[in-house]
Amino acid sequence: MNSFDLLSVAFGLALLSGLNLYLTVFASGLAIRLHWVALGPDFQQLAFLGDNWILGVSGLFFALEFFADKIPWVDTFWDTLHTVIRPLGGALLATRVLGDASPVLLVIAGLMAGTMSLATHSVKAGTRIVANGSPEPFTNIGLSLAEDALVLGGLSLLHLHPVLALALFLLLLFAAMVFAPRLFRAVKVKLWLAFRKLNLPALGGSEEALSEQMSGRAAEGFAELNVLRETVLWAAPCITRKGPRLPANHFGTLIATVEETQRLYFVSDSGKIRETLELGGGSAERVPGFLLDELRLLDGEKKRHYSFAFDRSRSRLLEDLVRSISQRLANETTEVVRL
Numbered sequence: 001m002n003s004f005d006l007l008s009v010a011f012g013l014a015l016l017s018g019l020n021l022y023l024t025v026f027a028s029g030l031a032i033r034l035h036w037v038a039l040g041p042d043f044q045q046l047a048f049l050g051d052n053w054i055l056g057v058s059g060l061f062f063a064l065e066f067f068a069d070k071i072p073w074v075d076t077f078w079d080t081l082h083t084v085i086r087p088l089g090g091a092l093l094a095t096r097v098l099g100d101a102s103p104v105l106l107v108i109a110g111l112m113a114g115t116m117s118l119a120t121h122s123v124k125a126g127t128r129i130v131a132n133g134s135p136e137p138f139t140n141i142g143l144s145l146a147e148d149a150l151v152l153g154g155l156s157l158l159h160l161h162p163v164l165a166l167a168l169f170l171l172l173l174f175a176a177m178v179f180a181p182r183l184f185r186a187v188k189v190k191l192w193l194a195f196r197k198l199n200l201p202a203l204g205g206s207e208e209a210l211s212e213q214m215s216g217r218a219a220e221g222f223a224e225l226n227v228l229r230e231t232v233l234w235a236a237p238c239i240t241r242k243g244p245r246l247p248a249n250h251f252g253t254l255i256a257t258v259e260e261t262q263r264l265y266f267v268s269d270s271g272k273i274r275e276t277l278e279l280g281g282g283s284a285e286r287v288p289g290f291l292l293d294e295l296r297l298l299d300g301e302k303k304r305h306y307s308f309a310f311d312r313s314r315s316r317l318l319e320d321l322v323r324s325i326s327q328r329l330a331n332e333t334t335e336v337v338r339l
Contacts, residue, residue, distance in 0.1 A: 018116065022061040030050075033050035119177070120173060132194075230259045234321075236310075252273065
């Protein structure tokens with residue numbers, strides 16, 4: 001067994017621990033205890049995983065996680081509790097694999113392994129928060145079973161081909177990191193919407209009306225789009241969901257002007273995203289959801305679809321918004337209705 005295999009097993013266990021620490025420990029210990037895996041001379045230091053106490057404790061916590069991981073929002077609470085536990089567990093397993101290596105190498109390996117565990121944990125936890133935006137539990141159940149299968153399959157591959165397994169793990173982690181900005185934007189939006197929903201009784205008592213007021217950055221961004229200096233009719237804060245050239249989960253403002261009835265504008269809060277929405281002869285509808293109300297827009301030819309999210313405290317405002325857009329697309333006289 002060469003040093004590459006040792007490092008591959010060490011870091012592979014750390015990465016898998018970020019997904020499910022207890023299953024990684026329990027499955028490894030059970031395989032050792034039942035002699036499904038024959039430990040070579042370089043891995044005798046892992047024999048302790050087959051101890052009765054470790055099997056009992058890891059098995060108990062895996063049973064708890066098996067059920068907690070499949071219940072919306074309970075899984076997020078569980079992941080929050082394990083933000084420190086999983087990286088520490090991953091670092092401990094990695095250093096145990098290296099055994100009697102020099103203290104310098106053990107410290108470096110422990111830091112790297114803990115970081116890897118934290119990375120996979122963060123991707124897992126972030127994905128769960130996004131999935132929890134839907135009230136149905138089936139997405140959570142499917143994700144949990146897929147994660148368990150990935151851990152078991154990863155442990156098997158790690159035993160058979162350690163270097164190949166680590167390469168695949170790192171490739172998957174790299175792919176996850178590429179999409180991390182989108183994931184964490186989605187997490188930010190879900191948490192914000194969940195907070196607004198929890199405070200709905202307090203927020204729901206306030207009167208809101210369609211208004212032409214917008215933030216400074218939105219006004220600056222709209223000024224670049226508004227080359228004809230059209231008059232703002234109303235500006236509605238919202239969050240992008242989907243649409244041509246509109247990346248999802250960006251906070252911004254949807255804007256209508258007095259002069260242009262078949263067109264809307266969107267400007268992100270950062271001012272970097274500025275788009276004109278062509279909706280000639282199209283339609284607008286409100287679709288209620290669990291954490292949010294959705295505004296869906298489409299043009300007359302039904303080739304362009306747009307959707308924007310509004311928190312539940314703005315349900316009545318969104319009704320006025322849909323009414324206003326529908327009147328304008330039908331070329332009727334538009335009136336700003338106050339609640």
